[in-house]
Amino acid sequence: KQEVTQIPAALSVPEGENLVLNCSFTDSAIYNLQWFRQDPGKGLTSLLLIQSSQREQTSGRLNASLDKSSGRSTLYIAASQPGDSATYLCAITQGGSEKLVFGKGMKLTVNP
Amino acid sequence: SAVISQKPSRDICQRGTSLTIQCQVDSQVTMMFWYRQQPGQSLTLIATANQGSEATYESGFVIDKFPISRPNLTFSTLTVSNMSPEDSSIYLCSVEDYRDNEQFFGPGTRLTVL
Numbered sequence: 710k711q712e713v714t715q716i717p718a719a720l721s722v723p724e725g726e727n728l729v730l731n732c733s734f735t736d737s738a739i740y741n742l743q744w745f746r747q748d749p750g751k752g753l754t755s756l757l758l759i760q761s762s763q764r765e766q767t768s769g770r771l772n773a774s775l776d777k778s779s780g781r782s783t784l785y786i787a788a789s790q791p792g793d794s795a796t797y798l799c800a801i802t803q804g805g806s807e808k809l810v811f812g813k814g815m816k817l818t819v820n821p
Numbered sequence: 822s823a824v825i826s827q828k829p830s831r832d833i834c835q836r837g838t839s840l841t842i843q844c845q846v847d848s849q850v851t852m853m854f855w856y857r858q859q860p861g862q863s864l865t866l867i868a869t870a871n872q873g874s875e876a877t878y879e880s881g882f883v884i885d886k887f888p889i890s891r892p893n894l895t896f897s898t899l900t901v902s903n904m905s906p907e908d909s910s911i912y913l914c915s916v917e918d919y920r921d922n923e924q925f926f927g928p929g930t931r932l933t934v935l
């Protein structure tokens with residue numbers, strides 16, 4: 710059974726820092742890995758999708774990498790801003806299923 | 822990316838009643854998904870809804886409790902039946918972009934059961 714872990718559960722940093730958010734998974738036979746952000750009481754916003762054949766994706770200040778062999782993905786946030794404060798979730802699909810298996814998320818607070 | 826809306830955005834309901842949540846997408850999609858996010862927890866898939874067929878439920882979720890309709894390619898409803906306080910959660914619908922399998926979520930429905 711695929712399990713997705715995000716550690717730490719929360720992180721508080723001063724504005725301007727470059728950040729690394731971690732996601733690990735137990736079964737390397739993944740199809741896609743997707744990073745989301747969730748603002749309090751809101752739905753999910755898709756940030757980046759990495760397909761199993763890819764190693765990284767970039768969007769603006771965000772860069773996500775995927776290492777299937779080690780069961781890890783990282784989300785880099787450059788020059789963090791208070792507006793980046795949110796909960797970040799990673800989720801995985803596996804072959805034959807569109808079901809997203811989510812980690813519990815990491816709550817990020819960027820202090821001005 | 823798809824634009825997804827949900828109604829209602831939030832509701833407070835009494836124990837034993839039912840609530841129907843609507844999900845509308847701005848484009849035709851084959852598959853729609855319903856997730857639940859209990860307080861302080863991550864998201865769990867309830868069921869997958871394909872147009873023209875019965876919804877497929879995940880382990881722990883049953884049709885009598887969470888009946889789903891999918892009358893066309895842009896719309897779906899989820900009913901939470903005979904509610905109890907344990908059903909207090911955020912309910913979210915999502916769709917998948919068939920081109921790259923990226924999934925997009927609606928804004929969610931925050932349900933509180935008293």
